Amino acid sequence: MRKFIAILGLSTLLVACGAAKVNVDDLAVSNPIETALDLTAVVDDRVPVVINPGRFTSETVTYRLPRVVQGTYSISDFGKYVDDFKAIDYEGNELSVTKIDDNSWTISEATRLDKLEYYVNDTFDIETEGGIGGERPFSPAGTNIEEDNFVLNLHGFIGYFDSLKNNQYAVDITAPADFVRTSALEEEGTTISEDGKTMVTSYFAQRYFDITDNPMMYGDLDVEEFMVGDIKIVLSVYSPNKIHTAASQKETVFKMMQAQKAYLGDINTTPRYDIYLYLSDGSETSPKGMGALEHHTSTVVVLPESSTKESLAASIIDVVAHEFFHIVTPLSVHSEDVHYFDYHKPTFSKHLWMYEGVTEYFAQHFQVYEGLVDAETFYNTMMSNILMSQRLDDAMSFTIMSENVLDEPYASNYYNVYMKGALIGMCIDILMRSESDGHRSMLSLMKELSAKYGKDKPFEDDKLIAEITEMTYPSVGEFLRTHVEGDVPINYNEFLALVGLKTGTTQVETNYIFAGGQNIIFDANQEQGTIFFSEMALNNSFWKAQGIQAGDVIKKVDGTELSLMNAQQVVGGMYTWQAGKDITMELERNGEPVIIKTTLTKAYAEDESIVEDSNATEAQKALREAWLRG
DSSP states (O other): EEOOHHHHHHHHHHHOOOOOOOOOTTTSOOOOOEEETTSSBBBEEEEEEEEEEOBBOSOOOOOOOSSSOOTTOOOOOOGEEEEEEEETTTSSSSEEEEETTEEEESSGGGGGEEEEEEEESSGGGGGGGGTTTTTTGGGGSSOOOOSSSEEEEEGOOOOGGGTTTTTTTEEEEEEETEEEEEEEEEEEEEEEEETEEEEEEEEEEHHHHHHHHEEEEOOOOOOEEEEEEEEEEEEEEEESSSSOHHHHHHHHHHHHHHHHHHHGGGGOOOSEEEEEEEOOOOOOOSSOOOOOOOOSEEEEEEETSOOHHHHHHHHHHHHHHHHHTTTTTTTOBBBHHHOOOOOSSSSOOOHHHIIIIHHHHHHHHHHHHSSSSSSHHHHHHHHHHHHHHSOOOOOOOOHHHHHHTTSSTTTTGGTTHHHHHHHHHHHHHHHHHHHTTOOOOOHHHHHHHHHHOOOOHHHHHGGGHHHHHSSSHHHHHHIIIIIIIIIOOHHHHHHHHHTEEEEEEEEEEOOBBSSSSSOOOOEEETTTTTTOOHHHHHGGGHHHHTTTTOOOEEEEEETEEEOOOTHHHHHHHHOOOOTEEEEEEEEETEEEEEEEEEEEEEEEEEEEEEEEEETOOOOHHHHHHHHHOO
């Protein structure tokens, strides 16, 4: 999973297992569990779902929707979005059902059970209300039900019986015949109604995991399909106001995926990769969680529709690249907790530093390695990670945090997996190259682990660090024991020195909501519900040039009133601003109106950065070249 950390940080500021064993007695015949969704029969923004499991021989069975789905590391409680749950017998009568928790229903007299019927609300709409009961799914893991768009993360619609997660599933989806539909799930065929208005598409899933691992998107979509080497890329875009198209981002995705394939080399074996891009227009019922969620052969992405073409392209590279690199870990290298995932009461692996951190490192490192960005841009990204990670609990064991990620104080430090986690990957990468004269790397280690394990063979969680130490060098093992298992903060200069770099202060390009790194330039008055420029804003060259003062209250941005209620949407839109855009901002200073009407120019700030050491030796420079360019 990858979130827009900057926007998420703004929101925070302003708002101040084991494998299930199949019981062969449960079913007389182990037929696929038949499931049906009818997108043409939506009632009150709810999709009707029918589940036909076959005939049970047990007197009591339990049906669940996921409490947690893989890749999110948070509680989603998809059962909370289910209404009018009914169990129907073979004579059409209702059976007794007991809802035992938010996500689980126990059916009595299960030998008479013919089918389950219920309605599912979408999660995008409820994000505005802060979720149900205080929890809500991360948007790219959620669901959308609109007249012209359906985001079908199937784990939000289809559940499982406790003992039958390994049974096959047959999925029928009825939709208007003119809908565009995209899914990597195996298609079994289509049937068109006599009047030609509706179409039923039949899909097949080998087990419940494949239900959760293969999202779909239906509706008024714009789709581009193209080949990158031997991978078929399917880019599906929903832009509610038709601002962006799949064609306009095709070249960006092509170049990115081409570079990723070159970076990964022979580790990539995916024949098809789907990118489902939902562009949020910032309306009341649109999703608010920007980012993406990984799957084995696809990713669901939510980004702002207000983005310019260029800023959307930059976000796609930042976010989608991260998700694609998940084909390495945890999809090819993972622990038993991941392999035998329990959707109701999951246990978590100790190694988020690898699943999310190393993945995020690859998503940044490949860009400089394959020439998509220059070294300075890469250095600035790593420096931002250093500064942000140090604002969280920098003396927290990553392995302990990972195992307890749903609980405090660990849950509120989860976002450090993208920052310090990536830095852990960087340090190991530099160590590996230093120990091997540039020949081995973090990527080569992950390839070795992929060859040893692969997607069908999990590793033992408690043994991974010892295995990595044996496969690499004592220095790598010592680093992991001290800074990943242990709680000792990392001295990054120690590792940067190996490649002739150091930290220092320099002028860096920034955007219009930060003053370098992650130093946000706004503050909020919770009582008055207002947002104003902070002292930090004077470190942003653009805003300083406009004559803003600390304490200036922002009343309107490009004609839209700004308040705490819509801050994430309005300021999130500012995150996508690019030089050359005409903007208007209405301020209030000491009770008097101030209007800024200008054209954006590039913004700079004095900030800590990673810089080249003028005293670096030739050996250090050579190692740096191997690290950055191979």
